[in-house]
Amino acid sequence: MNRSSLPLGVMALYKYWTSSEQTLRCSLSFQRNSGMWNLITKSSLVASVLSDSFIPAVVFLKDKVGTNDKGKDICRYEILDGQQRLTSLFEFLDDRWALHGSIEPIEFDGFTYDIAGKKFSELEPELQDAIKGYRFSIQALENYTYPEVEKLFFNINSGVALSTIQKSKAKLGNENMEFFNGLLTSGFFTQSVNLTEAQAKREDDLLLLLQTMLLLDNRHEGREYKNISAATCLAYAESIRNTYNGDKKDMLQDLVEYLDNTFLQKMKFLRKNNVPIVGVCAKVAQEQGVSPKDFKTFICEFSNNVYPHYEEASGSGNIKAPKVQMRLRVMFLAMCQYFGWKAEAVRKPFAEEIPLYPDSFRLDGVGEAAATDPSTAENSELPSDVPADDVSAEDAPNYGVSENKTAPNDGDMDRENGAGVVIPDGGKTDGGDD
Numbered sequence: 001m002n003r004s005s006l007p008l009g010v011m012a013l014y015k016y017w018t019s020s021e022q023t024l025r026c027s028l029s030f031q032r033n034s035g036m037w038n039l040i041t042k043s044s045l046v047a048s049v050l051s052d053s054f055i056p057a058v059v060f061l062k063d064k065v066g067t068n069d070k071g072k073d074i075c076r077y078e079i080l081d082g083q084q085r086l087t088s089l090f091e092f093l094d095d096r097w098a099l100h101g102s103i104e105p106i107e108f109d110g111f112t113y114d115i116a117g118k119k120f121s122e123l124e125p126e127l128q129d130a131i132k133g134y135r136f137s138i139q140a141l142e143n144y145t146y147p148e149v150e151k152l153f154f155n156i157n158s159g160v161a162l163s164t165i166q167k168s169k170a171k172l173g174n175e176n177m178e179f180f181n182g183l184l185t186s187g188f189f190t191q192s193v194n195l196t197e198a199q200a201k202r203e204d205d206l207l208l209l210l211q212t213m214l215l216l217d218n219r220h221e222g223r224e225y226k227n228i229s230a231a232t233c234l235a236y237a238e239s240i241r242n243t244y245n246g247d248k249k250d251m252l253q254d255l256v257e258y259l260d261n262t263f264l265q266k267m268k269f270l271r272k273n274n275v276p277i278v279g280v281c282a283k284v285a286q287e288q289g290v291s292p293k294d295f296k297t298f299i300c301e302f303s304n305n306v307y308p309h310y311e312e313a314s315g316s317g318n319i320k321a322p323k324v325q326m327r328l329r330v331m332f333l334a335m336c337q338y339f340g341w342k343a344e345a346v347r348k349p350f351a352e353e354i355p356l357y358p359d360s361f362r363l364d365g366v367g368e369a370a371a372t373d374p375s376t377a378e379n380s381e382l383p384s385d386v387p388a389d390d391v392s393a394e395d396a397p398n399y400g401v402s403e404n405k406t407a408p409n410d411g412d413m414d415r416e417n418g419a420g421v422v423i424p425d426g427g428k429t430d431g432g433d434d
Contacts, residue, residue: 001148006060006077006138010049010131014090016077024060026079026087028153038181039190040200042088043100047115049089049134050106050127057137058082059156061144080149081156082136089131095119101191101266102200117191164230165207168237176241179249180209183256192263194270204272207233212279213240213252215324215350219280222351227319228276255283262292262299269303273314277327280349281335288346290339298338302331325350332356 008016016024037045048055061078068074079086091097103116113127120128141149169177183189189205210233217223225232259282263270270278278299285295313326328349333356336343348356 001144002142004062004140004142006062006140007135008138010089010093010134010136013086013136014093014132017086017090022076024077024079026083028078028080028149037084037088038203039097039185040100040102040197040203040205041084042092042097043103044197044201045085045088046092046099046131047103047106049131050108050113050115055085055136056082057139058085059152060138060140061149062140062142077140080141080153085136092120093132095121098122098190100200101193102195102197104197163202164234165210166203168206168210168234171234171238171241173241176244180206183209183252186256186260188256188259188263192259192266192270193275194266194268195272199272208272208275208279210236211276215276215280215328216252216283218351219283219347219349222353224351226321228321228324229319255279255286258282258286258292258295262296267299267303269299273318274327276324277331280328281331284332284335284346284349288339288341294339298335301338302334305334307334325354329356 013024045055047053058079059081061080063076063078064073065076066074098117098119099115101116105112105114105116108127108130113124115123115127120131123131141152172180184205189209193205193208195204207230211228214223214225214228214233214236218225225236259279262282282295285298290298307330310327310330313323313330317323318327332346332349333343335341336346343356348354
């Protein structure tokens with residue numbers, strides 16, 4: 001087997017790929033299908049190209065298929081390694097996808113460019129030229145045997161470690177994963193959710209989707225959970241492999257479309273700690289006939305306020321069930337207050353057996369609140385001014401919410417409404433536990 005270098009740029013490879021002669025193709029039986037990379041991985045490739053970062057070599061098989069009228073060899077190239085890299089760039093050149101919203105600005109030729117959320121045609125001309133002219137390190141193999149090729153392919157592609165949440169893909173099964181991949185390509189998950197680039201590369205968007213699904217199953221079916229960790233979501237993924245039916249998929253599809261129509265740009269509040277809570281409350285809003293625009297306004301209002309018990313439940317241990325339920329409780333009650341709903345008349349954001357107003361605390365906050373049952377100890381962090389079960393929301397309008405509604409203007413504006421609504425950090429922490 002002989003090896004040589006191939007000096008071709010991306011645009012030349014693209015022409016080979018799209019030519020009627022199929023000068024460049026990928027048809028080896030042991031290859032995965034193209035399009036296997038998620039959006040953040042594809043976006044990181046483009047950023048690496050523009051930043052001139054290290055990108056592993058591409059490997060082709062080179063075969064002579066004839067000669068032209070000048071006696072020069074005509075060759076065909078088969079991609080052995082690098083299919084995902086090349087096809088991702090070819091699709092980007094065709095404007096078939098936009099860069100992930102978490103991609104950080106890149107430095108190019110002494111200038112800084114914000115490329116997040118852009119398609120190829122939306123990039124500056126100098127960046128387009130840089131991508132089209134980029135040259136991979138290409139190794140071309142000739143005079144090979146297929147056993148040699150198979151051995152080389154599996155040696156190159158072995159030993160890649162997966163994160164816990166990435167392992168859940170296999171647990172979910174192909175049919176489910178195709179459906180969930182469709183949800184994760186929505187604008188909400190790719191552009192609005194405030195993930196860091198590192199979180200996106202770990203595929204934490206899938207984790208957020210599974211956490212939301214688990215919380216909805218708790219609300220609708222009483223499914224129990226001790227926490228919403230990645231390990232718990234891995235077990236959850238395995239449990240729904242053959243049980244996540246069409247009705248539940250339709251419900252989830254409608255919810256993601258609702259979120260897609262609600263959040264049209266990245267929002268700081270939509271961090272890992274908050275997204276599953278927002279997802280469940282969005283389901284409540286849907287059921288109550290709240291428009292996406294009005295739900296967005298409520299979330300802006302919520303993020304502008306300070307909710308001490310929400311913040312406390314967002315710190316260390318935020319993935320544990322009591323902390324998750326506290327955040328659901330506070331946002332739900334704030335939403336009831338905002339829209340003027342009687343909380344007892346609206347379906348709770350969690351299972352029926354979880355109290356909305358635990359009777360472990362006195363309404364007026366006078367004296368010490370004592371738990372009446374050791375089994376309710378998980379609710380010991382609830383605010384003392386939360387009403388008891390038999391007290392209506394109208395009689396207790398504050399629900400432990402601070403009246404401080406002033407937040408610093410950090411420059412993020414609600415472009416959809418054009419009303420200059422500040423979307424601040426809101427003091428909510430991303431928490432100490434993922």
